[in-house]
Amino acid sequence: MIDFSSPRHRAKFGYLLLAPAVLMMALIIIYPILLSVDISLQDVRIARVGGDREPWTLENYDWLVRSGEFWNAVWVTAKMVLTVGGISLAIGLATALLVNQKFRGRALARLFVALPWAVPEVVATVIWAWMLDSSFGVVNWALLKVGLIGAPIQFASNATAAFFAVCFVMIWKGYPLVSIMLLAGLQSIPEEQYQAARVDGANVWQRFLFITLPSLAPVIGVTAVMTTLWVFRDFAIIYVLTQGGPIGSTTTLSILTFEQSFSFFRMGQGAAVGVVTLVICAFISRALVGRFANSVH
Amino acid sequence: MQKRSPLGTFGIYATVIFTCAALLFPIYWMILTALSPRTRLREYPPRFWPDDPQWGVFADLLATQPFALWMWNTILVAVATMILSLTVGVLAAYALSRHRLRGGQGLGLFILTSKMLPATLLVIPLFAIFKSLGLVGSLWSVVIAQATLIVPFATWMLKGYFDTIPPELEHAALVDGCSPLGALVRVVLPVAAPGLAATALYAFVISWSDFLYARTFLTTSESKWTLNVGIATLKGEFVTDWNTIMAASLMAAVPIIGVYLFLERYLVGGLSSGSDK
Numbered sequence A: 001m002i003d004f005s006s007p008r009h010r011a012k013f014g015y016l017l018l019a020p021a022v023l024m025m026a027l028i029i030i031y032p033i034l035l036s037v038d039i040s041l042q043d044v045r046i047a048r049v050g051g052d053r054e055p056w057t058l059e060n061y062d063w064l065v066r067s068g069e070f071w072n073a074v075w076v077t078a079k080m081v082l083t084v085g086g087i088s089l090a091i092g093l094a095t096a097l098l099v100n101q102k103f104r105g106r107a108l109a110r111l112f113v114a115l116p117w118a119v120p121e122v123v124a125t126v127i128w129a130w131m132l133d134s135s136f137g138v139v140n141w142a143l144l145k146v147g148l149i150g151a152p153i154q155f156a157s158n159a160t161a162a163f164f165a166v167c168f169v170m171i172w173k174g175y176p177l178v179s180i181m182l183l184a185g186l187q188s189i190p191e192e193q194y195q196a197a198r199v200d201g202a203n204v205w206q207r208f209l210f211i212t213l214p215s216l217a218p219v220i221g222v223t224a225v226m227t228t229l230w231v232f233r234d235f236a237i238i239y240v241l242t243q244g245g246p247i248g249s250t251t252t253l254s255i256l257t258f259e260q261s262f263s264f265f266r267m268g269q270g271a272a273v274g275v276v277t278l279v280i281c282a283f284i285s286r287a288l289v290g291r292f293a294n295s296v297h
Numbered sequence B: 001m002q003k004r005s006p007l008g009t010f011g012i013y014a015t016v017i018f019t020c021a022a023l024l025f026p027i028y029w030m031i032l033t034a035l036s037p038r039t040r041l042r043e044y045p046p047r048f049w050p051d052d053p054q055w056g057v058f059a060d061l062l063a064t065q066p067f068a069l070w071m072w073n074t075i076l077v078a079v080a081t082m083i084l085s086l087t088v089g090v091l092a093a094y095a096l097s098r099h100r101l102r103g104g105q106g107l108g109l110f111i112l113t114s115k116m117l118p119a120t121l122l123v124i125p126l127f128a129i130f131k132s133l134g135l136v137g138s139l140w141s142v143v144i145a146q147a148t149l150i151v152p153f154a155t156w157m158l159k160g161y162f163d164t165i166p167p168e169l170e171h172a173a174l175v176d177g178c179s180p181l182g183a184l185v186r187v188v189l190p191v192a193a194p195g196l197a198a199t200a201l202y203a204f205v206i207s208w209s210d211f212l213y214a215r216t217f218l219t220t221s222e223s224k225w226t227l228n229v230g231i232a233t234l235k236g237e238f239v240t241d242w243n244t245i246m247a248a249s250l251m252a253a254v255p256i257i258g259v260y261l262f263l264e265r266y267l268v269g270g271l272s273s274g275s276d277k
Helices: A007-039 A059-066 A068-099 A104-111 A120-132 A139-146 A158-187 A190-200 A204-233 A238-243 A253-263 A267-296 B006-035 B036-044 B056-064 B069-100 B104-114 B119-133 B139-163 B168-175 B181-190 B193-209 B212-218 B227-237 B242-274
Strands: none
Touching: A007 A267, A007 B056, A007 B069, A007 B104, A007 B119, A007 B139, A059 A267, A068 A104, A068 A158, A068 A204, A068 A253, A068 A267, A068 B006, A068 B104, A104 A158, A104 B006, A104 B242, A120 A158, A120 A238, A120 B006, A120 B227, A120 B242, A158 A204, A158 A238, A158 B006, A190 A204, A204 A253, A204 A267, A204 B139, A238 B212, A238 B227, A253 B212, A267 B119, B006 B242, B036 B168, B036 B242, B056 B069, B056 B242, B069 B139, B069 B181, B069 B193, B069 B227, B069 B242, B104 B139, B119 B212, B139 B193, B139 B212, B168 B181, B181 B193, B193 B242, B212 B227, B227 B242
16 A cells, blocks of 8 residues: 655655546547547548448548638638627627726626626527527517618528628627626736826826736737637537528538538548648647746746 | 716716617527517517516426426436536646646646637547447437536636645645545545535536537437437427427526526636636
């Protein structure tokens, strides 16, 4: 019996505690990732573990580069990242600034402003699907009433409208996280900085531009990366709302991966799209991880 | 701090109320639609006030859809995921927080990057593995798949909490003859209880919201559907019964909203723990 409380064996105890997690990660993350690379290099329709295997080939990656579907998905993902990221950041910053003001009932306002965070994605999507319904939806009713449109927008069948419908849901689900994180950032700015600026005669706008924004910049950067990765990864919102349609206008890389694998049962091709997505995400998250490493050391 | 003028105060409240109303309108609309009589849903103009609430819709939902079963499956998955990731996470987080381990930094980075894995990629090999293990169609498949996201997350969040507890606490216990594991269980965990609760609830929320894994592994066995799979299917099948769909959505959202109201003050630490710590 090893006495773990003696200094000699303290490290062993540490590794022992770590073992279940490491083992588990190896089994359910690392092995599957290697397996998915393996699958992407085989011409398989439904992937299996063990048994006969196909020879390695670059066929799937060849398909990927040549097919319009992949490049369309890259384009859709990029557009979605910019739209959702930009608007979520704007709403998140605005709401964070608002509930950072001093007023009675502020705690309650903070609770409400980020409430959509607590609505499960599928539920949020279903609510918006109903609000954007082309015949009886409240959004079309309001737009018609105000006179902005002459005829109801067909959010389900119009490619551009469907894209923005997906963006609405994503922004609604995405801004609360931004708001919560930026509020934390705002709270860590020392009040003295504002007081000093006020003494120097800086107005509200100048204080925002020269104190708030620079202090928030690191948090904004991290939040932007997190939102970007979330749009890359998201499946539920797009799948439930449009299934990637119409005519691929909402098919992101994530949806294309799933569609190839589980709708068309071309898991080789699906895995190839997924592996490329993983590489792209890894490059994007380097920004985040780099920041993390800097703040640790 | 200078005093705000009455006009400024009014401006603040007006802005706050208007902003909240605009941002939370979809939630209100869900509740309103759930309580509307079915025939009213196709009326123009829509009504913005529930003048004739139909509470029977919930009984209806339980009678016509296997809603209780979906709820039960979702709870089973969420609780199992919570227990699994908390057990593994507590041990790993404690080790990372207290011991200077070789490779500890690397593991930290690994945990962080696991947040960035595209889930739709991971679902392909997991499907192949579960197929060969005969786990497709079992709730365990979803529990294991969700652990890929939640275990790293819980570990990182818990490490943050353990870091705030002074090591002298356990040292005292060790001197008094407590075993290292005993010190963790009897001394550190009680002190870390709020952090444990927050992490557990957070795991619960992530698990409850999963759609991809449940959709992929459970679709073919209807008795194993979770709430999200059920609701998504309702939307596809009964496009006109929006009041039923909204009632189901409302019941699926209420537990998470409840958790959120309790969790909010821990949320900032938890959400940002994976990013800048």
